[in-house]
Amino acid sequence: MAKKDTIKALIRxxxxxxTATKLADAGMTxxxxxxxxxxxxxGIVGDEExxxxxxxxxxxxxxxxxxxxxxxxxxxxxxxxIKDITGLAKELKEICDxxxxxLPRSLLEETAGKIEEEGIDEEDYELVLDLxxxxxxxxxxxxxxxxxxxxxxxxxxxxxxMTMKTFHYAGVAEIGVTQGLPRxxxxxxxxxxxxxxxxxxxxxxxxxxxxxxxxxIASELEVTRLIDIAEVELDITEMKVVxxxxxxxxxxxxxxxxxxxxxxxxxxxxxxxxNIKGDHIFITQEEPKYALLHNDVEQAKNTxxxxxxxxxxxxxxxxxxxxxxxxxxxxLQEVLKIxxxxxxxxxxxxxxxxYDVLGVEAARNAIIREARETLEEQGLDVDIRHIMLVADMxxxxxxxxxxGRHGVSGKKTxxxxxxxxxxxxxxxxxxxxxxxVDKLDGVAENIIVGQPITQGTGAVxxxxxxxx
Numbered sequence: 135m136a137k138k139d140t141i142k143a144l145i146r147x148x149x150x151x152x153t154a155t156k157l158a159d160a161g162m163t164x165x166x167x168x169x170x171x172x173x174x175x176x177g178i179v180g181d182e183e184x185x186x187x188x189x190x191x192x193x194x195x196x197x198x199x200x201x202x203x204x205x206x207x208x209x210x211x212x213x214x215x216i217k218d219i220t221g222l223a224k225e226l227k228e229i230c231d232x233x234x235x236x237l238p239r240s241l242l243e244e245t246a247g248k249i250e251e252e253g254i255d256e257e258d259y260e261l262v263l264d265l266x267x268x269x270x271x272x273x274x275x276x277x278x279x280x281x282x283x284x285x286x287x288x289x290x291x292x293x294x295x296m297t298m299k300t301f302h303y304a305g306v307a308e309i310g311v312t313q314g315l316p317r318x319x320x321x322x323x324x325x326x327x328x329x330x331x332x333x334x335x336x337x338x339x340x341x342x343x344x345x346x347x348x349x350x351i352a353s354e355l356e357v358t359r360l361i362d363i364a365e366v367e368l369d370i371t372e373m374k375v376v377x378x379x380x381x382x383x384x385x386x387x388x389x390x391x392x393x394x395x396x397x398x399x400x401x402x403x404x405x406x407x408x409n410i411k412g413d414h415i416f417i418t419q420e421e422p423k424y425a426l427l428h429n430d431v432e433q434a435k436n437t438x439x440x441x442x443x444x445x446x447x448x449x450x451x452x453x454x455x456x457x458x459x460x461x462x463x464x465x466l467q468e469v470l471k472i473x474x475x476x477x478x479x480x481x482x483x484x485x486x487x488x489y490d491v492l493g494v495e496a497a498r499n500a501i502i503r504e505a506r507e508t509l510e511e512q513g514l515d516v517d518i519r520h521i522m523l524v525a526d527m528x529x530x531x532x533x534x535x536x537x538g539r540h541g542v543s544g545k546k547t548x549x550x551x552x553x554x555x556x557x558x559x560x561x562x563x564x565x566x567x568x569x570x571v572d573k574l575d576g577v578a579e580n581i582i583v584g585q586p587i588t589q590g591t592g593a594v595x596x597x598x599x600x601x602x
Contacts, residue, residue, distance in 0.1 A: 140164055143473045146340060148191040153179055157188075164473055168192050222246040229260060235267045278593040283577055285520035289505075292514040293318060311483070317508045321501060324528065324536040326486050331444070331464035336479035342456035351474055352448040352459050353387050357441035360394065360434055363387065368431050373422035375431050377415040387440060391415055397439050404433050442468045466491045486534055494529050501525040501534075548572050550579035 137158040144154035144164065157167055160178045167175070167188065175185035223239075223246040230237055245266060254262065275281060296315040312320065312330045320328050335355065341347040360366060364379040379391060391410050398404050398417075405426060409416045417434065419426050447462040461469075466482040469475055470491070482488055483504060489497035502518070502525045509516050527542050528535050535541035539556045546552050549565040549572045565572075574580055577587045586592035 139473070144188075144192070149188055153184065153188065164192065222250060226259065226263060229263055230267075233260075233263070233267075235263060237263075237266065237270060241266070241270070276590075278589050280577060280587070280589045281523060285523045288516055288520045289509075289524065292509070292512075292516060295514065296509075296512050313508060313511050318505065321485065321505050321508065322524065322528075322537040324486060324534045324541065326484075328484050330462075331482070331484055331487075333445075333459075333461045333464050333466060333469060333480065333482045335448075335459035335461065335469060336476040337457060337459075338474055338476050341474055342476070345450070345452070345457055347474060348450045348457035348459060351472060352450055353440065354472055355442055355445050355448040355459065355461055355469065357443070357445055357463075358387060358439050360398075360437045360439055363389065363439065364394070366431055366435050368427055373419070373427065375417035375427055375434065377417070377434065379413065379415070381413070389440065394439060397437055398434060401433065401437050404437065405429070445469075489534050494532055494534070497534055498525045498529040501528060546576070548574070548576050548579045550574075550582050551576050554578045554582060 140158045140163050141151070141154045144157060144167065145151055149157075156178055157175075162170070162178070170189075172182060172185050172189065175188055176182045179185055179188070223243045226242050226246055226249075227239075230242070245262065249259070249262065293315065296318065310330055311317075311332055312328065316329065335351070336342065337344075337348060337351065360377070363383040364377050367376045367378070369376050377394065379389075379394065384390070391413065394415060395408050395410060398408055398415075404417065405419070407418050409418070417427070442465040444465040445461045445463040448459050449461075451458050451460060464482045464484055464487060466480070466484075466487050467490075469480060470477045481500070481503075482491075485497045485500040485504065488500040502521050505521045505524065506516075506518060509521075524537065528537065535545075537543060539552075543555045544552060549561060549570050553561040553565075564570075572579055574583065574585075575588060577589060580587045580592075
């Protein structure tokens with residue numbers, strides 16, 4: 135991070151400008167400040183209290199070289215907003231308790247918000263809650279309902295109406311995103327890399343309306359190779375490679391010739407010696423051979439100078455409320471480290487990548503979100519609870535499983551259910567070899583053997599004993 139970026143980042147976190155300048159002049163980045171000890175910062179700013187204040191401002195625990203204290207057990211506290219229900223929602227809860235209604239807290243809070251919004255009179259609160267309770271009861275699932283079959287049908291049947299197309303974000307330099315049936319298949323197959331990986335990058339509140347900051351962060355995301363910002367030529371007479379940076383592009387990306395040299399030195403493939411003379415950079419060989427110099431030209435052109443691995447392009451979209459960056463390609467882990475990125479709203483369209491970076495709960499939410507958006511894009515209205523059930527089945531063991539023979543369907547306890555799905559003979563042969571027993575508890579296996587399924591009315595056994 136350049137000095138001025140570090141200074142801006144520190145000022146945004148409450149550090150005064152003089153102190154921020156001192157830290158930047160000492161060669162420290164925001165990450166260095168966060169990981170520094172009190173003693174290191176005191177050496178730069180000259181005041182221990184100020185050093186402690188800086189660590190508080192940047193939001194890291196203070197490190198000290200003093201004797202380590204015994205580690206305390208972490209105690210998780212419930213935030214106040216979760217501890218107790220307040221305001222109108224509390225009043226509605228009291229009415230529900232009197233009437234014996236057991237409505238979820240989230241529903242009560244949503245109702246309270248709507249009542250205030252619509253200006254409903256207090257004497258009508260009970261009537262509103264009566265209607266909500268009636269509808270809430272009607273929407274409950276009956277005991278022994280075949281929810282798996284109903285969910286499969288509710289997603290599979292409209293899925294046959296989905297078009298096979300690629301969707302383009304309107305007004306955004308055409309970032310194509312797979313939609314329709316191919317996208318739905320990707321989601322339920324838990325593909326590691328989607329056919330069109332992308333990210334939706336949101337910015338922090340204080341800069342989300344600043345187009346210049348959005349451009350700057352976009353330049354940090356987008357992979358910039360040397361060929362994009364400079365001419366690379368082979369000078370046969372002098373037997374050396376000449377790199378001529380484009381001043382305008384260098385200024386836009388806040389780059390200096392020394393930054394290019396640094397990146398070329400890191401490359402394993404550029405073998406020559408590097409020198410800067412004026413605005414140009416030269417690569418020379420100790421033994422000037424045409425083949426070696428030609429190799430340097432080709433490798434130098436493709437050397438990454440700036441940006442994140444995997445992100446080919448980043449485009450800015452102004453929603454009127456904020457600037458959002460859409461990327462072609464995805465690298466969620468590295469994006470979340472960039473200063474100015476809102477880590478709570480930035481997302482990738484790959485549930486597997488979300489799982490790797492943020493864990494299984496976030497991956498579950500990503501599956502629900504992506505599946506729902508894909509269906510809605512096609513104008514298909516599927517109850518979100520069916521999508522949630524699919525997401526739960528895919529993630530309930532702590533990782534992401536595909537809906538297929540290598541995942542959910544292939545791990546069913548019933549031999550006949552597995553055989554009915556795919557590779558029938560293999561499943562039956564394996565089951566026969568190891569002596570598996572099928573208890574015929576599910577739907578598919580009972581249909582195969584021709585008897586009523588153990589769901590709904592088939593789950594009840596009625597005995598009639600006639601009078602003597």
